[in-house]
Amino acid sequence: MQLAPRIAGARLDAIFAALADPTRRAIIARLTSGEASVMELAEPFAMSQPAISKHLKVLERAGLVSRGRDAQRRPRRLEPKPLAEASEWLERFRKNWEGNFQRLDTLLDELKSAQKKSPHAKR
Amino acid sequence: MTSPGSLKVTTPSDREIVLTRGFDAPRKLVWEALTTPALLKRWLLGPPGWTMTTCELDLRVGGAYRYEWRKEDGTVMGMGGLLREVVAPERLIATERFDQSWYPGEGLVSQVLTEQGGRTTITMTLRYESKEARDMVVKSGATSGMELGYARLAELLAAAPAGSGR
Numbered sequence: 102m103q104l105a106p107r108i109a110g111a112r113l114d115a116i117f118a119a120l121a122d123p124t125r126r127a128i129i130a131r132l133t134s135g136e137a138s139v140m141e142l143a144e145p146f147a148m149s150q151p152a153i154s155k156h157l158k159v160l161e162r163a164g165l166v167s168r169g170r171d172a173q174r175r176p177r178r179l180e181p182k183p184l185a186e187a188s189e190w191l192e193r194f195r196k197n198w199e200g201n202f203q204r205l206d207t208l209l210d211e212l213k214s215a216q217k218k219s220p221h222a223k224r
Numbered sequence: 225m226t227s228p229g230s231l232k233v234t235t236p237s238d239r240e241i242v243l244t245r246g247f248d249a250p251r252k253l254v255w256e257a258l259t260t261p262a263l264l265k266r267w268l269l270g271p272p273g274w275t276m277t278t279c280e281l282d283l284r285v286g287g288a289y290r291y292e293w294r295k296e297d298g299t300v301m302g303m304g305g306l307l308r309e310v311v312a313p314e315r316l317i318a319t320e321r322f323d324q325s326w327y328p329g330e331g332l333v334s335q336v337l338t339e340q341g342g343r344t345t346i347t348m349t350l351r352y353e354s355k356e357a358r359d360m361v362v363k364s365g366a367t368s369g370m371e372l373g374y375a376r377l378a379e380l381l382a383a384a385p386a387g388s389g390r
Contacts, residue, residue: 117235194241195233197270202231202245204267208257209249216253 116187119163124148125156129165129179136169136178229345243348251339254346255313258335259283269293278302285310289318305330313337 119125128142143153157177160166164183169176229246236242247254257263261279269276270293277300278292290304305319317334332351337344 121236191233191235195231198233198243198245199231200271201267201269202247204269205254205257206247208263208266209247209253212253212257212263213249 113187113190115163116165116183119159119165120187122156122159124153125160128153128156128160129184132166132177132179136176138174138176142177229343240352241350243346243350245346247344247346248342249344250342251313251337251344254337254344258316258337258346259312264291273297274301281307283307283310305333308332309334 120129124146127146131137131142131145139150139153139157142157143150146153157166160177161168165180166177167180169178229244231243231245234242234244257267259281261281264281265276265279268279268291273296274293276291277294278290280291281287281289285307287307287310288304289307290302292300292302294300302323303320305321307316307318309315309317314337315335317332320331320333334349334351336347336349338347339345
């Protein structure tokens with residue numbers, strides 16, 4: 102339940118590893134508004150095209166980005182499914198813990214008022 | 225007036241998940257709630273419909289803990305591990321392994337409590353040994369993932385590591 106992180110597989114690992122980088126997240130964010138060539142993707146960054154290509158490879162291996170059909174531009178585009186899976190997983194995880202922590206809030210309020218009533222009951 | 229902080233979930237690396245959450249209570253109280261079985265049973269429940277049926281915790285380094293939950297429909301779930309570090313009221317580190325483990329190896333959970341102005345922040349880091357992990361086990365995610373659109377993306381990106389630039 103945590104708890105229950107049905108995490109783990111290499112695939113989810115690859116997705117989270119790919120997203121653990123600000124440049125790659127920016128590339129993903131850019132691709133949400135439509136496909137783009139490597140050149141177009143490199144533009145906003147102070148980075149060479151090979152450097153961007155390296156990041157793209159990581160994203161492609163994680164299944165987050167694929168290449169379009171246009172042979173000349175080789176546009177990259179977002180593959181929404183794996184991202185949605187990762188997002189879904191995180192969301193369930195977050196919800197479980199948010200529930201736990203809300204109950205903990207209530208409990209702590211109780212403990213606090215119990216402490217106020219009898220200040221020596223607890224150390 | 226309670227104004228609890230909002231929960232942040234980040235994935236700073238491929239094997240870690242970090243949760244941070246503020247609580248409107250001093251650290252000592254939060255520590256008690258995290259380490260006293262009778263109190264744990266009241267909040268560590270997960271999704272709706274579950275109750276905690278077993279909560280045993282030998283609060284010392286090397287001590288074991290064992291948690292079990294039961295769902296309304298009779299489904300049972302259990303986990304346990306050993307405490308690696310116990311520094312009251314600021315740090316608790318334990319191994320964790322679920323009975324029906326869907327990830328290989330053990331997880332390591334660290335809970336660090338910091339207090340500021342009577343408020344406490346819990347930083348919980350879950351670290352998984354996932355080297356041997358083979359396939360993704362996110363079953364329900366895999367089926368319902370298709371329908372999810374880009375709306376969730378912003379959320380996911382926002383949940384990605386803070387402080388690593390933009």
